[in-house]
Amino acid sequence: MFWVLLRREILAHLITFRFAITVITCLLLVATTMFIRINDYEQRLASYNAARDAHRDELLSTRTYSFLMPKIDRPPNPLSIFNAGMDSRIGNTLRIYYTHVPVLWDAHSHSSGNLFIDHFYRIDLVFVFQFVLSLLALLFAYDAIAGERESGTMRVTMSNPVRRGSILGAKYVGAMTCLILPLVISFIIALIWIVSTGSIVFSESDFLRIAGILLTSIIYLSAIYLIGFFISASVHRTATALMLSLFVWVVLVLIYPSVSVSVVDQLIKPQRRRLASSYDAMWQIRETANEEVMEYLQNDGVEGESEHFDVEGSRGGLNVGLTNQRTLMRIDFRAYDWQFISPESEKRVPHVIRYHQFLAPLRIDAAEKMGLIRLPALDQIRFRRARIAQHLLRLSPAAMYNLATQAWLGTDLDGVVDFFEAARHYRRTLINYFYDEDAFSSRQWFASDQGAINLDDLPRFVYQRASLWINVTRALPDLQLLLLLNVALFLATFAIFVRQEI
């Protein structure tokens, strides 16, 4: 009996006009979106390649160890075609100084894209599904029960020996089959398009991620369908069910996400006081370090307190002093490149070596201490609002869907922050490299008069996106919430339907 009902449901949906036009609209939109996103990805990739090459050349022309301040770049995520997320919004190029622990707020953007436009206009596959398919799901659902009751066919069905559970089950499965159909077709078209461009190469785990998105989309559609289903079971007239479903859609998909985030944005202010106190603490660390340096210079047994110990010759160098109180940035960096040292000054060179042997670990230590204050403070001040907004958003299934897909693809906030974790790791690698090469106690730390340094052993920065497993664990909370919503809605619908008089 279940199969008879199921077959009837599927046929009834497939022949409707609304099904046909939704499928066509969906396909058109998917094609347009793919065109835009792939084009966008290719441009970002080109810009990444150009920047990476320029930065590599710059690095390879370095002549002394102290001048090593590699610039690293974040490659665009090819999966951002499905959901752009934060991928193009957050800085993707970052300079690594051994005297500074980098965070997200120190990064810049190397692309020639227009951030005003990126912020204002957003289109990707998830965006299309989020709006169009959810609407279709509701249009399938609103008259599922109320409609049959009004037209009297429900009574006829019930006069057969059918359990109410199988009627509900057949309706749900039938509608979901018809909803999954356009979804799967869209995914196939998208994949064919991506593969045929040739510029985008997906690994196996990327295909698994895409499968994950497909799964999430199905669960999302099911949740939206069940909302309509629930409404349809609880009200008596089709017209009422329709109106309620549409309003629920407008509120959940369009209005609630915007209202919740804009309210958080306005009402939760960054804690300026914490900003100031952290800045003072960092300033203190820097002052202490500077005092130690002064003390060293006074007690080193050499006259004068000059940093270069009156060495004569051509003393090139670079001073970087960058501060930004709003991001607690405080970069003090000094690079030296003495290309010629006069023979008379040669006897002073050991003093310089000893000085740097003392200075560089001191600066690294100060940087680590400042990082220990800065990272948690910025996390509190800046990330807190974003996290609260995300939690509030989770009351809307559309937002849950969006967040879950971003987590799958690694274009969510955590995925982007991974890059900065990798950057900090690379900085430590760089410092270890200095220690391995005895760079601080070598003449080539500050002077290139005996030839430039050999950079063959220098570890290069390679960015690996988080593994599939990490992405899964990040997507799981939202996925579970969506599933929970599904179960709750189905049980509620069942409870109402079983007790109803036809």
Added chain:
Amino acid sequence: MIFHIVIRELYDHLSSLRFALTTLLILILMIVNAVVYLGEHKRRMDIYRGRTIASENRLQSRCETLYDLVLRGPGHLYKKPSPLAFCAEGGESLLLDEVRGNSERRIRRWWDGDVSYEFTEIWGLTYPPNVDILFISEQVPSERSIMPDYIKIDWGFVTAVLLSFMGILFTFDAISGEQERGTLRLMLSNSISRSAVICGKFLGAFFTIATPFLLGAIVNISIIYLSESVPLSGSHWVRLGLIICVALIYTSIFIFLGILVSSRVRESSTSLAILLLIWTVWVVLLPNALGSVGNRLHARPSAREFMAQARDSREDLRERYFARIKEPPKQETPATIATALGAEYVNKDAELRDRLHASYLSEELRQIQTARSLTRISPAALVQYAFEGLAGTGLPRHLDFITQTRQYAKQFRQFLIDTDRADPASPHAVGIPEGTSQKPVNFDAVPKFEDQHHFSSDFDAAIVDLLLLILFLLVLFVGTFLSFLHTEIG
């Protein structure tokens, strides 16, 4: 007879569930908007006032010698927030709220054998070119860039999304529903013309939607007005009136669209499905899709390329002038050739710098303009842009602000030259300390920058969008009439 139909329609709509739901929704959104806006406006005005006062004090401290004023000028110039930003936010939080005055004072050294001289950059307008964004008010990434995407809840959002949605909801069954029930036939068998039916349907839906919107608008404005923290003058009320008119025109477009589709389709459910899809595509997806294309149609040099190019052309200028300068500038009246040349170089350099920055800015603006022109195919985008124009926010306002700063910079330079002329002891080579008057400057005479909101320029920005909206309305109006006159009533 139309009157009767309108009354009947109004009764129908006003007692319906959809009316109750939309009214509630609009009221809630309007109240949220007003409350959120009050806090935001106060904060913005405080920042603006603090900055202008600080900038005025700085300017006063620079009046000690004319050269100090030449060198550092009035510093940064600030944009005044619009009191009507609650109508259309227009990306104000993404746009820069200042035009920076150059404060680097970089030095170019000229030398000839043992003699050397340092030329210092003078004040001029500049936009932050060292980061790849000219518009985001903080360096990338800003605090806001990690917030989830959201659309600002303002009148523009309420109108573009909710009013159009209501327009569809109240009309999808206007004709097809009556046809299904057979009441349309009954009605037409009386001496009612078809055009009267359409007019009645239109007016009924129009008043039903206008009522909650006006109610929400009045509540919203009352909250803002009664809090007394936002001063609204006569011209603001005119703007608000125009904004409401635009909203009603926009709503009418969707009412006609609803009637049109409803009259062509037999079943109400089909009509609704078609309308909802048109709505999602036209109002939500199309502006986003076309806007994203705008970024890609105009390629723009990256910041790195721009900086390299700017450096090259300024070096070029320097070499040309330094080759002609034979001795260091001296404090002599009348000015020596070297003094005159030096001053000319410093001024030319400032001009070149301003020009380069302005051209880079215009490249970026052109991308945004292209995106905006493309999205004008959607009335939802049109209504947003018209609101921005009328409320004095968003891109047109920003352009107006930039134009004002340019005019001011010219005026300021002229003032410097005129003041210098008035001093007979000066060598009249403004730009280097040796060539500029040494007398203190009267602070009251120095022109001061104040960002002005001009109604005419704001209205000009909105007029294209307004006309396009009216065009959409006319097309749909005629289409609906023709289509209904030719429909067979079964």
